[in-house]
Amino acid sequence: MSTTLLQPPTTASPRTTITLSQQATHFFAAQRTWLTTLPYPLNRLLPTESQEKWLAYENVFLACLRTGDNDAAYTALQALTARFGNDNERVMVLGGLYQEATASSQAELEEVMRSYDEILKEDPTVFALRKRRAALLKSVGKPTEAIGDLIKMLDASPTDAEAWAELADLYLGQGLYEQAVYCLEEVLLVMANAWNMHARLGEVLFLSAGKMEAGSGDKLKTLSESMRRFCRSIELCDDYLRGYYGLKITTDRLLEVLDGVKQKPQVASTSDPVTGDLAPPSLAAVKKLSQLATAKLAEIVRRGSAGEKGWDGYNEAELGAARELLDRDTQKIQR
Amino acid sequence: MAAAAIIVNALGVVFLAHAVYSAYEHSLLPSSTATPPSGSALSRSLKPNVNLPIDITLETLFSALLLCVGVVLSSPGLKPIQWNVWAGRLEKSKEAREITEVGVGGGNPYAGLEERAGFLDIRGKRKEFADWIKKDARSEKS
Incomplete structure (x- = not known):
């Protein structure tokens, strides 16, 4: 099985996603071997499943959904539902994703939201679905409600780093920097x-x-x-x-x-006695760090864009941005 | 390096086999056991009175040394055990990020905190993809 099938397509480039979704029909055909068509007791004896199989199904499903190939996505979803059942949390979320993606009007989206609410009323511990609900709220342009949802969820499960990170992103979108910083610090408490x-x-x-x-x-x-x-x-x-x-x-x-501060006499040289914050760094230290960063950036840009062995993994756009920053710096010096 | 290691290993095996065979052949010689040991068969087997020639002993030791060196040379490169080195390799090398099987490889394990698959905005992703297709088609036409 090729490794692209194991890569989650949510962040992959559009080109890899489209190749993955074009492979979908072949993939389904390849999965349907004669082994799987055997009658009940026999198909339990033979190895028809591998670790990769269902992960690959999920990735194909997401890729097809992203490229707009609803039929193939539905086939994958059906296979997953047949295997794990309708009440599996992960399958529920995937089903929700499918409905969200194929909803064409506001009313249909509200219908999806109602179905989420119904499931959550029965069992409020399905965190994956609560996340989905918050994501849908954000997607339809109700970030404040999504924030409220997430806060309620984090009250129940405060070690969910992913939710903290999402909450930080939502706060940042609202321009609430202090809250965003707090949430990111919570993430770092969980994953230091x-x-x-x-x-x-x-x-x-x-x-x-x-x-x-x-x-x-x-x-x-x-x-x-x-x-x-x-x-x-x-x-x-x-x-x-x-x-x-x-x-x-x-x-x-x-x-x-x-x-700017140096012209004024009052510079706090020790740490703040009340809050225990660290003192601002000295000018010499900052200068040294700046030089180090410039040197390192230049090295990374040089070796990264040359594609040296072991240095070929940098993102092209990030390398370009770093190059631009360095160029701006040298121009300033020339002037 | 790999070829050298294979040659060293092969030489070591040849020398070891030769030393073992020589020792066996030597033990068959009637003169190898100088004086017939006294006592019962049990005490004889517990204290074998064999005087191997020095060259066979040296050959055995030499072959063992060769094999030790060969095995160390032919072992794969060490994996980084320092966090920053390991993380740096994931960031800068495509090779280190490759997924070899489920749960092995795959780049920064904390990337999920920024991608957040659980909060996937599928409608936004679909729109983004449709825009990309349109742009791609337009650039191909022109």
């Missing part, structure tokens, strides 16, 4: 080694620092916090392009802010 979430938190902090008024102590504090988050993501993952990119832009911004 997730280097991409450290970088994400750094990004959100950087965004919120951009909204603060210049010269305020808050801005300096938020920026240095953001820089520290990026540093942590790099500590957890060598040559992390996103982390170095973030480190570079935060240190550059921080250097500007620190320059």
Whole structure:
């Protein structure tokens, strides 16, 4: 079985998704061997299933749904339902996905929502379906209701990192940076080694620092916090392009802010005695970090775009963005 | 490196086999047991009075050494045991991300926190895909 079938198609590029969905008919035909058509006691004796089989079915289902091939998606869904039954949580969610995707009008979407409510009234512990409900609310443009839903869900299960991350995203969409930061910190409490979430938190902090008024102590504090988050993501993952990119832009911004602060005499040199926050970093340290980030970014861009062995896994768009950032920097120096 | 390891291993096996065979042949010689040991058969088997020539002993030791070196050389490369090295390899190398079977490989294990398959916005994805198809068709036409 090819490995593309095992890759979840939700984030794959449109081109891989379309090849996957074009393979769907072949895939179904290949799965229907004479082994599976044997009568009852015999088909239980022979190995007709593998670990990959149902994962592949699910991936084909999602790919077909994404490309708009509803018939093939329905075939896959039927196979899954026949195997695992209607009351299986995962199958319920997939069925819901199918109905959402094929709903053509607002009324049909409301019908789907009602069916979710009905299932949840019977059994409110189907978390996968509660997530689906929140996602549908977000999809139809009711983010505040989705937030309320998620908060209720997280009250019941506060260790669900995925839901915390989604809640952070929803808050961010509403422009509520403080709440988004809180949610991302909750994610990191559950999964402390997730280097991409450290970088994400750094990004959100950087965004919120951009909204603060210049010269305020808050801005300096938020920026240095953001820089520290990026540093942590790099500590957890060598040559992390996103982390170095973030480190570079935060240190550059921080250097500007620190320059502004230096003219005024009051610079807090020790940690805050009340809140226990760390003091803002020294100018020399920030300069050093900025130089390190520039050097590392240049190395990653050079080796990544040359496609050296072991360096070919970077995203093209991310490499391009890093190159642009470096180019902007050199132009500034030339001027 | 792999070819060298195979040659070393093969040489080691040949030398070991030769040493074992020589020792066996030597034990068959009537002169190899210098003095017929006294006592019962049991005490003789517990204390075999064999005086192997020094070259056979040396050959055995040499072949064992060759095999040790060969096995170490032919072992696969070490997997990273430091978190940051392991994570860095997942980020920068396509090869490290390859899915070989269910639950093995597959890149950043925390990517799910940003993709969030449980909250998949299927209607948005479908629209995005339809737009991509339209754009693709237009670029092919022009």
